[in-house]
Amino acid sequence: MKLYEKPAHILHNMLEKKEITAVELAKDLLARIDAVERDIGAYLTITRDEALAAAETVDQKIAAGEKIAFLEGIPGAIKDNICTKGIRTTCASKILEHFVPPYDATVMQKIYKESPVILGKLNMDEFAMGGSTEHSAYHPTHNPWDLARVPGGSSGGSAAAVASGTAIWALGSDTGGSIRQPASFCGVVGLKPTYGRVSRYGLIAYASSLDQIGTITRDVTDCAHILNVIARHDAMDSTSSKADVPDFTQSLRAKVEGLRIGLPKEYFVKGIDAEVERVVRAAIKKYEEMGAEVVDISLPHTDYAISTYYIIAPAEAATNLERYDGVSYGERVDGEDLVQMMTNTRDEKFGEEVKRRILIGNYALSAGYYDAYYLKALKVRTLIQQDYIEAFQKVDVIMAPTAPTPAFRIGEMAEDPLQMYLQDVCTVPLNLAGLPGISIPCGKSEGGLPIGLQIIGKPLDEATLIRTAYTYEQAQGGVNEMAKLGGND
Numbered sequence: 001m002k003l004y005e006k007p008a009h010i011l012h013n014m015l016e017k018k019e020i021t022a023v024e025l026a027k028d029l030l031a032r033i034d035a036v037e038r039d040i041g042a043y044l045t046i047t048r049d050e051a052l053a054a055a056e057t058v059d060q061k062i063a064a065g066e067k068i069a070f071l072e073g074i075p076g077a078i079k080d081n082i083c084t085k086g087i088r089t090t091c092a093s094k095i096l097e098h099f100v101p102p103y104d105a106t107v108m109q110k111i112y113k114e115s116p117v118i119l120g121k122l123n124m125d126e127f128a129m130g131g132s133t134e135h136s137a138y139h140p141t142h143n144p145w146d147l148a149r150v151p152g153g154s155s156g157g158s159a160a161a162v163a164s165g166t167a168i169w170a171l172g173s174d175t176g177g178s179i180r181q182p183a184s185f186c187g188v189v190g191l192k193p194t195y196g197r198v199s200r201y202g203l204i205a206y207a208s209s210l211d212q213i214g215t216i217t218r219d220v221t222d223c224a225h226i227l228n229v230i231a232r233h234d235a236m237d238s239t240s241s242k243a244d245v246p247d248f249t250q251s252l253r254a255k256v257e258g259l260r261i262g263l264p265k266e267y268f269v270k271g272i273d274a275e276v277e278r279v280v281r282a283a284i285k286k287y288e289e290m291g292a293e294v295v296d297i298s299l300p301h302t303d304y305a306i307s308t309y310y311i312i313a314p315a316e317a318a319t320n321l322e323r324y325d326g327v328s329y330g331e332r333v334d335g336e337d338l339v340q341m342m343t344n345t346r347d348e349k350f351g352e353e354v355k356r357r358i359l360i361g362n363y364a365l366s367a368g369y370y371d372a373y374y375l376k377a378l379k380v381r382t383l384i385q386q387d388y389i390e391a392f393q394k395v396d397v398i399m400a401p402t403a404p405t406p407a408f409r410i411g412e413m414a415e416d417p418l419q420m421y422l423q424d425v426c427t428v429p430l431n432l433a434g435l436p437g438i439s440i441p442c443g444k445s446e447g448g449l450p451i452g453l454q455i456i457g458k459p460l461d462e463a464t465l466i467r468t469a470y471t472y473e474q475a476q477g478g479v480n481e482m483a484k485l486g487g488n489d
């Protein structure tokens with residue numbers, strides 16, 4: 001296995017034992033970027049010099065005999081909607097093309113305490129609106145398993161980087177599936193923690209009641225370690241949870257005997273690709289063989305999740321994006337007067353999908369329509385939450401596909417927004433209910449594309465998700481296959 005193919009926990013041990021140096025490791029990843037990034041397009045900004053400087057500091061520390069933190073010297077990268085002090089943060093939008101945050105997001109403060117090697121900022125759908133990374137204002141990202149296909153989105157850069165070996169780990173954000181769906185499309189592990197588990201301070205807002213930062217990693221072990229780093233109450237985020245944070249590495253135990261797995265009938269209906277269903281059901285069967293108990297459950301309001309989400313998310317987005325007016329925020333485009341300047345700014349600098357969401361959101365919030373759309377959506381959101389509360393009285397976790405299909409072709413859905421929205425059918429209910437969910441690779445389609453199993457947990461019970469996911473991974477040999485690409489493979 002090449003260095004860039006290894007998970008962080010293995011590389012951490014190698015650094016500790018002085019089998020490799022942090023500089024060697026950083027150079028290996030940078031060489032991998034040179035070799036394959038042209039084909040993948042996972043990055044928007046590459047911080048080569050800073051990465052090498054950070055690696056040198058780590059090596060000095062190791063040479064001095066100091067103990068190193070888990071992420072110390074391990075190359076990773078960050079979705080470009082998470083503020084990084086001094087490093088351009090564009091949200092893949094032209095409106096923030098030259099925005100260099102004057103502060104770090106809380107997650108970055110926590111990550112930097114570990115002294116990792118940050119390789120750069122990752123591509124995404126503009127303002128995290130999308131499921132294919134085709135809505136980036138800069139360039140699309142390609143799926144490492146098949147370059148003609150999308151990596152998913154909106155954290156498509158994060159998933160493609162980890163899957164192609166141009167980052168060992170990455171942070172993403174998930175508002176309606178944006179960590180889990182790209183993880184599923186790219187054959188990596190993606191965790192969306194419980195809403196409030198990880199601070200949103202410094203995450204550029206899309207839909208504030210749904211947004212959550214999480215991890216994209218090679219395996220479940222790395223996921224547990226990085227969640228330990230980023231999960232904590234934060235006074236800077238009023239929605240941040242005050243609940244105790246366990247040591248998630250304690251859940252890296254292969255044991256599912258007696259675990260009750262709920263199988264929601266509404267997640268295995270028309271629209272789910274037959275191959276996806278077959279592979280996911282086979283994975284669930286494997287759990288049964290390992291001693292888990294599978295229970296049929298019903299989440300009756302699942303059918304309404306997409307329409308509810310596509311009212312609430314755009315409504316919040318329309319409000320959040322008001323600040324980009326060329327005065328408070330956003331790259332200004334001049335006009336004859338103030339109104340014209342603001343109109344020009346928003347017209348020229350926002351992409352089509354962002355404008356579509358702003359229009360939908362403002363429509364749903366406008367007087368006369370508010371009750372019919374926004375208020376009604378909030379009520380249905382409560383019903384969806386209650387479905388889960390009831391289901392979790394009978395089961396410990398719920399399993400379903402992460403996405404209804406494997407990765408689709410670039411351009412295949414670009415002209416059909418509704419088709420693209422329907423892709424989120426299995427992921428948005430969790431965001432509406434605030435629940436944690438993890439996607440792990442559970443097999444491949446006949447065409448060789450990865451398929452993800454989604455495991456849904458009770459609020460704040462990431463520990464059970466990690467144990468459940470880890471058990472499957474161990475049963476598969478403990479190593480998730482990497483995409484095969486050219487370059488220095």
Ligand code: GLN
Nearest residue numbers: 128129130175176177178
């Ligand atoms: N695909 C969904 C959307 O476009 C989810 C995006 C996300 O989770 N950020 O809204």
